[in-house]
Amino acid sequence: MDDPGDNTRLVGRSPARERLHRATELVIETVIRVCGVSAVIFVFGIFYFVFREAAPLLFGGLDLGQLLTSSAWYPDSSNPRYGAFALIAGTLSVTLLAMLIAVPLGLGAAVFVSEFCTGRTKEILKIVIELLAAIPSVVWGFIGLVILNPVIIDLFDTPVGLNILNGAILLALMSVPIMVSIGEDALKAVPDAYREAAEAMGATRWQVTWRVLLPAARNGLLAAVLLGVGRAVGETMAVLMATGHSVNVPDSPLDSVRTITATIAAELGETAQGSNHYRVLFVLGSLLFLITFLVNLTADLVIRGVKKR
Amino acid sequence: MVVKHAKIAFRDLRVRYGDKTALEDVSLEVAPNEILGIIGPAGSGKTSLLRVLNRTLEQTAGAKVTGDVRIDGEDVYRMRDVSRLRRRIGMVAPLPVGLPMSIYDNVAFAPRMAGVTDRKRLEVIVERCLRQAALWDEVEQRLGDLGTKLSGGQQQRLTIARALSHSPEILCLDEFSIAIDPVTTMRIEEVLKELRKHMTILLVTNLVQQARRLADRTAFLLLGELVEVGPTEEVFGRTPRDRRTFEYVHGHFG
Numbered sequence: 032m033d034d035p036g037d038n039t040r041l042v043g044r045s046p047a048r049e050r051l052h053r054a055t056e057l058v059i060e061t062v063i064r065v066c067g068v069s070a071v072i073f074v075f076g077i078f079y080f081v082f083r084e085a086a087p088l089l090f091g092g093l094d095l096g097q098l099l100t101s102s103a104w105y106p107d108s109s110n111p112r113y114g115a116f117a118l119i120a121g122t123l124s125v126t127l128l129a130m131l132i133a134v135p136l137g138l139g140a141a142v143f144v145s146e147f148c149t150g151r152t153k154e155i156l157k158i159v160i161e162l163l164a165a166i167p168s169v170v171w172g173f174i175g176l177v178i179l180n181p182v183i184i185d186l187f188d189t190p191v192g193l194n195i196l197n198g199a200i201l202l203a204l205m206s207v208p209i210m211v212s213i214g215e216d217a218l219k220a221v222p223d224a225y226r227e228a229a230e231a232m233g234a235t236r237w238q239v240t241w242r243v244l245l246p247a248a249r250n251g252l253l254a255a256v257l258l259g260v261g262r263a264v265g266e267t268m269a270v271l272m273a274t275g276h277s278v279n280v281p282d283s284p285l286d287s288v289r290t291i292t293a294t295i296a297a298e299l300g301e302t303a304q305g306s307n308h309y310r311v312l313f314v315l316g317s318l319l320f321l322i323t324f325l326v327n328l329t330a331d332l333v334i335r336g337v338k339k340r
Numbered sequence: 341m342v343v344k345h346a347k348i349a350f351r352d353l354r355v356r357y358g359d360k361t362a363l364e365d366v367s368l369e370v371a372p373n374e375i376l377g378i379i380g381p382a383g384s385g386k387t388s389l390l391r392v393l394n395r396t397l398e399q400t401a402g403a404k405v406t407g408d409v410r411i412d413g414e415d416v417y418r419m420r421d422v423s424r425l426r427r428r429i430g431m432v433a434p435l436p437v438g439l440p441m442s443i444y445d446n447v448a449f450a451p452r453m454a455g456v457t458d459r460k461r462l463e464v465i466v467e468r469c470l471r472q473a474a475l476w477d478e479v480e481q482r483l484g485d486l487g488t489k490l491s492g493g494q495q496q497r498l499t500i501a502r503a504l505s506h507s508p509e510i511l512c513l514d515e516f517s518i519a520i521d522p523v524t525t526m527r528i529e530e531v532l533k534e535l536r537k538h539m540t541i542l543l544v545t546n547l548v549q550q551a552r553r554l555a556d557r558t559a560f561l562l563l564g565e566l567v568e569v570g571p572t573e574e575v576f577g578r579t580p581r582d583r584r585t586f587e588y589v590h591g592h593f594g
């Protein structure tokens with residue numbers, strides 16, 4: 032490497048090779064740029080196609096007030112009414128309860144795996160959690176139907192066990208693996224020097240976790256939670272099977288509901304393309320898009336606010 | 341040389357990482373309120389020695405400690421409450437690590453962990469430690485800023501303030517001047533001369549002249565072997581007991 036002959040050869044590279052070198056550089060740069068831009072294009076593309084199907088109804092007679100505030104969902108009747116309030120309430124209630132269960136569970140498991148486990152236990156736990164993430168959602172729905180359903184009926188003495196609680200438990204179990212794996216990455220990224228410094232000052236492992244690690248990893252942990260929320264809001268199959276499929280504004284976790292996603296999945300196949308019913312489902316799709324967008328935006332603002340402090 | 345009423349006593353200490361020996365048969369005593377300089381080239385086991393004392397070494401996978409370590413005659417490895425032990429020892433690492441919290445919280449961290457909640461008392465502790473570490477004047481107006489935003493030299497003094505915040509009996513400094521400028525180093529050296537009135541100091545240093553300036557006695561470690569320990573003027577004089585010591589401290593090391 033220190034051979035001076037080598038050096039001169041590098042410096043005195045022939046013009047032709049120099050040009051080739053520049054060209055390769057340019058190609059690589061362009062490819063990377065195209066990849067980045069196309070990700071943005073895809074997102075907008077998806078939104079465009081969903082919105083395009085929804086637009087004729089949205090701007091041609093749909094009563095937005097009714098859509099957002101009424102629970103009368105009679106899309107098939109001769110005098111159709113499109114009140115999606117119950118569906119929105121169903122989605123939000125299932126998601127909210129799912130997060131109430133999943134966030135402590137997921138973050139707790141992330142902390143446990145990252146800070147309190149070593150060696151084989153850690154490896155085995157990580158594999159099991161990854162396995163959990165690989166279970167298809169229709170299987171979760173099945174678990175909701177045949178296992179959780181009777182358990183809930185027994186435990187709470189209700190006539191049906193297909194309800195918010197059932198769906199929320201399933202969604203929680205589905206989003207926990209994401210939270211654990213992202214959360215664990217976030218904790219792993221906290222420099223060991225912090226742990227050592229805090230421990231050298233006599234902090235116990237719990238104190239280190241609470242006072243140093245969680246604050247230091249909060250951005251990553253927040254990301255973990257939000258990805259979990261994203262999964263829960265968008266999940267279809269499991270909630271379709273486990274929440275009872277009844278259009279209803281709930282007032283208890285034991286009420287059956289129907290979510291936006293479940294409605295789209297169940298009804299889209301039976302509508303004629305271009306009909307009002309078909310279009311209103313795309314309006315719901317746009318709404319779902321808007322909700323996830325708002326969740327992400329909030330997350331972004333929160334993270335930025337945290338960073339500024 | 342045997343110290344009467346040793347503050348710290350290592351006897352037949354051996355440290356292994358897997359099958360690699362980092363310290364072999366080290367026996368060493370430190371008197372109360374003395375500054376013991378510990379010198380030796382990189383990889384000699386200086387850091388390992390300090391980590392044995394506050395028992396952070398046992399968290400390293402594969403690390404194994406045998407022998408006897410005592411503080412005030414009490415066996416360190418029989419102590420139940422490791423946190424309590426660590427609060428008796430202040431530790432300053434080679435590279436400063438400002439915890440990702442405010443300057444104030446950095447210094448208040450250890451007292452809070454130890455259960456101090458009174459605001460006034462915490463404020464008193466924070467100011468005392470920052471003054472002792474010769475940092476107070478520079479940060480008095482910005483105690484709420486992130487500790488990680490200070491310059492390298494300031495962060496190192498912050499870690500010293502932190503190490504003092506739980507009023508330790510023993511202060512361990514591990515090559516503290518590696519990341520800071522000579523002027524700041526001199527200021528901290530003055531601080532250490534003051535601090536020794538209240539505590540026992542283990543000064544691991546890569547600058548042999550620093551040991552010469554500050555230490556009462558100096559220990560020379562080489563590849564895990566304690567080559568020599570004695571009064572500093574003797575170790576640095578014309579006739580240390582071991583020829584290797586002479587070569588190392590006078591820079592003829594090959």
Ligand SMILES: Nc1ncnc2c1ncn2[C@@H]1O[C@H](COP(=O)(O)OP(=O)(O)O)[C@@H](O)[C@H]1O
Nearest residue numbers: 357361362381382383384385386387388389400
């Ligand atoms: N975590 C570790 N794992 C394996 N070997 C280590 C570890 N820490 C230190 N060692 C080895 O132990 C020896 C002593 O290291 P150390 O105590 O850091 O010496 P010093 O502080 O004098 O440079 C070195 O050979 C080093 O490679």
Ligand SMILES: [Mg+2]
Nearest residue numbers: 386387388514
């Ligand atoms: Mg070292």
